[in-house]
Amino acid sequence: MAAAVSPIANLKLLNHRNYEYWSFRVKVYLLAEDVWDLVEATTEPPKPEDGEVAFKAWRKNNAKALLAIQTSCGDDTYPIIEGITEAKAAWYTLAEKLKPSDSEEGHNNNDDESDVKYAPLYDSLKRGDWNAAKEFIDRHEEALTHRGSSSGGTALHEAIERKQLRIVEELLKMMTEQDLEIQDDNGCTAFFYALQKGMAPIVAKMVKKNKSLVTMRFTFGNTTPVLVAYTLGHWEIARFLYSLTPIHVLTEDSSGRDGAQLITQCLFPTNKLDIGWDLLQKCPKLAFTENYVPDSSPLYTLAGSRFAFSSGVSFRFWQRWIYNNIHVQQPQPAPINSDVCVNFEELEDDKRNPRDLISSVMCFFQGVVKNLLKLLGIHDLHEMRLHHDRILQILQLMCDVATRRNLDSKQTAFVRKAIFRAVERGQVEFIKEMCKANxxxxxxxxxxxxxSIFHYAVECRxxxxxxxxxxxxxxxxxxxxxxxxxxxxxxxxxxxxxxxxxxxxxxxxxxxxxxxxxxxxxxxxxxxxxxxxxxxxxxxxxxxxxxxxHKKLVKEGEESMKGTATSCTVVGALIVTIMFAVAFTVPGGNNQDTGFPIFLRKKFFRVFLISDSISLFSSTTSVMIFLGILTSRYAEDDFLWSLPTKMLLGLFTLFLSIAAMMVAFSSTLFIMLEGESWISIPIILLASVPISSFVWMQFPLFLDIFMSTYGRGIFDKKCRAWE
Structure with a gap:
C-alpha cells in the first residue's frame, strides 16, 4: 500500500511574489497539525529546567512546524531563514522580508487573474508564433514588462528560454534599455539566460542596446557576465564581453575576486589562455589574489594543475622524442584588445556565406592532414607542447611579480602555499621558475x-x-x-x-x-x-x-613475495617433472638393436634434446631460487637488492623453461607429422599461447622489478635547477 503524501509536499513553494497565498496555506496546515499555537504564542518557550516533559513536547512541536515551513520554501527564499531554529522566529522573519505592503496587496490578489489575462501571450511564445504574440502586445503594451512566466520573468525571458531567436530579436526591438534589466524570481535578467544558452548574436544585440549589462552583476554569486560566460564554456562570448568590460570591474570590485577567478578559469580546466594572459599583464597582482574558492589563487591553481607542465604527463619513449623535437614559434598567447573583439552579427553572416571552390578544396586537404596527424597522435602532442610553453610564459610573469613587487602578508602566504603545493604535486618546472626569479x-x-621545500619533497616522495x-x-x-x-x-x-x-x-x-x-x-x-x-x-x-x-609494509612485502614465489614454485616443479620424464620417452622410441633413438640423425630431434635440457635445467634453477625466496629472512635491507634480484632470476629462468618446453613440444610435432604441415603449424601456433600469456601477465612485473633495482635510479644527480 502506497504511503500517504503530506499536503505540504503538494504546496506551491514560497517565492518573492506569492507570500499571501503561501502563508494562508501553511497556516491551515499548521492548524491541522495542532502546532499553530506554538507559532503565534506570546510567551517564552519552555526551557529544560522548567520541566522535562513540557520541554520535550515543545521541542517536538517546534521541529514539526519548522520542518513544514522549511520544506515549503523555495531555493531563493530558504536562505532567509537558514540557521533559525525556532518556528516562530522563522515565520515572522519570512513575513518581515516577503509580506507585501498595502500598495502591493491589491496587485498580488490579482495574480491569478493576471495569469489568465496573459496566458495567450505565453502560449504563443511556446508555439513560436510571433504574429499572435505581436498582436497581443499591440493590444496590451504592458505585456512587454509583465512578469508572468513560470519563473516570474518577462516574455523575453520565456522566448530566450525556449530559444525562439526570431521572437527574441523582435522583442528586443520593442523593449527599452531599462526593460532588459528586469529580473525574474531567481534574480536573473534575460541577459543571463542568453549567456547560459550561448546565444551569441542575442548577447551582442542586448549589449548594443544596453551597455551597462556587461557590468551588471548577477544576484547569485555576485559575479560578472564575462566570468559566467567563461565558466559555462562560451569562449567567444567571454572574449567579446571581456573586450567591453572596464578593467576596474574585474580588478577592484569584489576585492579583485572576479579577475582572479577569471584567470583561474583560463588556466584550469579550460586551457583558454588569452584572456588570462591579458588580464595578468594589466593587473599582475591578481595572480596572488583570492578567488571564489576559499584560500585559493591563480598561482595556487597553477601549482596544483596536474597537466600544466610536461613533468605531470606520462609519455611513452616515442612520444617523449616527438614532444622534445616539436618547436613552437609563438608560445606567447596573443593579448585581447579592441581589435580582436567578436562581432557576432558579422560572424553569423560569415557562416551563411558559401566558400569559393579554392577555399573549400584547401579546407578539405587541411582537414585530411589534421585528421591524419590526430590519428598518429602528433597533433595532440603539438597542442600539448604549445599549451605547456604558454603556461611557462604565464608562470614566468607570475614569478617576476612575486619577486619584484611588494606583496602584502596574504599575498605572500599565497605564494608560499603555491610553492609547497607544487612540491606536493611534483611540478618541478614551477619550482625551477620560482627559484630562477629568486x-x-x-x-x-x-x-x-x-x-624547507626539500624536506617536504622527501615527505611527498x-x-x-x-x-x-x-x-x-x-x-x-x-x-x-x-x-x-x-x-x-x-x-x-x-x-x-x-x-x-x-x-x-x-x-x-x-x-x-x-x-x-x-x-x-x-x-x-x-x-x-x-x-x-x-x-x-x-x-x-x-x-x-x-x-x-614500516613494520606493516615489511610484513605485506613478505606476504607478497612469498605468494608470488609459491605460485611460481608450483609451475616450475610441474615443468621439472614433465621434462625429466620426456627425456627418457623420446619421440619415435629407441632402436631395439643399438638402444639409440630412431630419429637421432634428424635436426628437429637435436632441437628437441637441446630445448628439453634447457627447460629442465632452467625450471630446476627457478624452483631452487623460489625456494630460496620462501626461506629468506625478510629483513628490511633485503628488500633493497637481495629479494628483488632473486625474484628477477626466478622469473627469468621460469620464463626460459616455459619457452624451451614449447620449443621441445613443437619440434616433436615436426618429427612425428613430417610432411603434414597443415596439422603441425596450427598446433605450434597454439603452443605459443602459453608463452604469450606469461609474457603479457608477468613481464610488466619483471620489468618493474628490473627498472626499480637496476635502472638509472630515482634521483637525477646531474640536475642543475638554476641554470
Whole structure:
C-alpha cells in the first residue's frame, strides 16, 4: 500500500511574489497539525529546567512546524531563514522580508487573474508564433514588462528560454534599455539566460542596446557576465564581453575576486589562455589574489594543475622524442584588445556565406592532414607542447611579480602555499621558475613547521623536486640538510616516515624497496653526526622511526613475495617433472638393436634434446631460487637488492623453461607429422599461447622489478635547477 503524501509536499513553494497565498496555506496546515499555537504564542518557550516533559513536547512541536515551513520554501527564499531554529522566529522573519505592503496587496490578489489575462501571450511564445504574440502586445503594451512566466520573468525571458531567436530579436526591438534589466524570481535578467544558452548574436544585440549589462552583476554569486560566460564554456562570448568590460570591474570590485577567478578559469580546466594572459599583464597582482574558492589563487591553481607542465604527463619513449623535437614559434598567447573583439552579427553572416571552390578544396586537404596527424597522435602532442610553453610564459610573469613587487602578508602566504603545493604535486618546472626569479627560495622558504621545500619533497616522495638539491652549491646544500623543523625532525626523519604517495607503485615489496631507496639516498648525503639526531616528539633517530613506521609494509612485502614465489614454485616443479620424464620417452622410441633413438640423425630431434635440457635445467634453477625466496629472512635491507634480484632470476629462468618446453613440444610435432604441415603449424601456433600469456601477465612485473633495482635510479644527480 502506497504511503500517504503530506499536503505540504503538494504546496506551491514560497517565492518573492506569492507570500499571501503561501502563508494562508501553511497556516491551515499548521492548524491541522495542532502546532499553530506554538507559532503565534506570546510567551517564552519552555526551557529544560522548567520541566522535562513540557520541554520535550515543545521541542517536538517546534521541529514539526519548522520542518513544514522549511520544506515549503523555495531555493531563493530558504536562505532567509537558514540557521533559525525556532518556528516562530522563522515565520515572522519570512513575513518581515516577503509580506507585501498595502500598495502591493491589491496587485498580488490579482495574480491569478493576471495569469489568465496573459496566458495567450505565453502560449504563443511556446508555439513560436510571433504574429499572435505581436498582436497581443499591440493590444496590451504592458505585456512587454509583465512578469508572468513560470519563473516570474518577462516574455523575453520565456522566448530566450525556449530559444525562439526570431521572437527574441523582435522583442528586443520593442523593449527599452531599462526593460532588459528586469529580473525574474531567481534574480536573473534575460541577459543571463542568453549567456547560459550561448546565444551569441542575442548577447551582442542586448549589449548594443544596453551597455551597462556587461557590468551588471548577477544576484547569485555576485559575479560578472564575462566570468559566467567563461565558466559555462562560451569562449567567444567571454572574449567579446571581456573586450567591453572596464578593467576596474574585474580588478577592484569584489576585492579583485572576479579577475582572479577569471584567470583561474583560463588556466584550469579550460586551457583558454588569452584572456588570462591579458588580464595578468594589466593587473599582475591578481595572480596572488583570492578567488571564489576559499584560500585559493591563480598561482595556487597553477601549482596544483596536474597537466600544466610536461613533468605531470606520462609519455611513452616515442612520444617523449616527438614532444622534445616539436618547436613552437609563438608560445606567447596573443593579448585581447579592441581589435580582436567578436562581432557576432558579422560572424553569423560569415557562416551563411558559401566558400569559393579554392577555399573549400584547401579546407578539405587541411582537414585530411589534421585528421591524419590526430590519428598518429602528433597533433595532440603539438597542442600539448604549445599549451605547456604558454603556461611557462604565464608562470614566468607570475614569478617576476612575486619577486619584484611588494606583496602584502596574504599575498605572500599565497605564494608560499603555491610553492609547497607544487612540491606536493611534483611540478618541478614551477619550482625551477620560482627559484630562477629568486635563488634564495630554497634557503628562505619554509612552511608553518619550518620545513624547507626539500624536506617536504622527501615527505611527498617527489624525486624530481628533491633532485634539484644537487644543483645547489655545496654550502647551500649543507645548510638545507642540517636544517630541522620545530620538532627537531631532520630531512632523514622525513625519509623515515611512511609515505602516502606510494599508490603508483605496484606491490608492497616494490613499495618497500622504493622507501629504502629514499632513505639510503638521503642518508648517503648527510654528515655522520646528523644520522643520530633525535626528534623532540618521540626521542628516536631517523632509522628507528623508519623501522617503526614500516613494520606493516615489511610484513605485506613478505606476504607478497612469498605468494608470488609459491605460485611460481608450483609451475616450475610441474615443468621439472614433465621434462625429466620426456627425456627418457623420446619421440619415435629407441632402436631395439643399438638402444639409440630412431630419429637421432634428424635436426628437429637435436632441437628437441637441446630445448628439453634447457627447460629442465632452467625450471630446476627457478624452483631452487623460489625456494630460496620462501626461506629468506625478510629483513628490511633485503628488500633493497637481495629479494628483488632473486625474484628477477626466478622469473627469468621460469620464463626460459616455459619457452624451451614449447620449443621441445613443437619440434616433436615436426618429427612425428613430417610432411603434414597443415596439422603441425596450427598446433605450434597454439603452443605459443602459453608463452604469450606469461609474457603479457608477468613481464610488466619483471620489468618493474628490473627498472626499480637496476635502472638509472630515482634521483637525477646531474640536475642543475638554476641554470
Amino acid at each position: 635563488p634564495r627560495i630554497p634557503l628562505m622558504m619554509g612552511d608553518e613547521s619550518y620545513k 617527489q624525486e624530481k623536486v628533491f633532485s634539484l638539491i644537487y644543483g645547489l652549491s655545496e654550502y647551500d646544500r649543507n645548510h638545507i640538510l642540517k636544517r630541522a623543523d620545530k620538532f627537531n625532525n631532520t630531512i632523514l626523519h622525513a625519509a623515515g616516515s611512511l609515505s602516502a604517495h606510494l599508490n603508483h607503485i605496484k606491490g608492497a615489496a616494490l613499495q618497500m624497496q622504493r622507501e629504502l631507496q629514499w632513505f639510503k639516498e638521503v642518508e648517503r648525503i648527510l654528515q655522520p653526526q646528523q644520522l643520530e639526531v633525535r626528534n623532540k616528539t618521540e626521542q628516536i633517530t631517523a632509522r628507528e622511526l623508519f623501522t617503526k613506521n
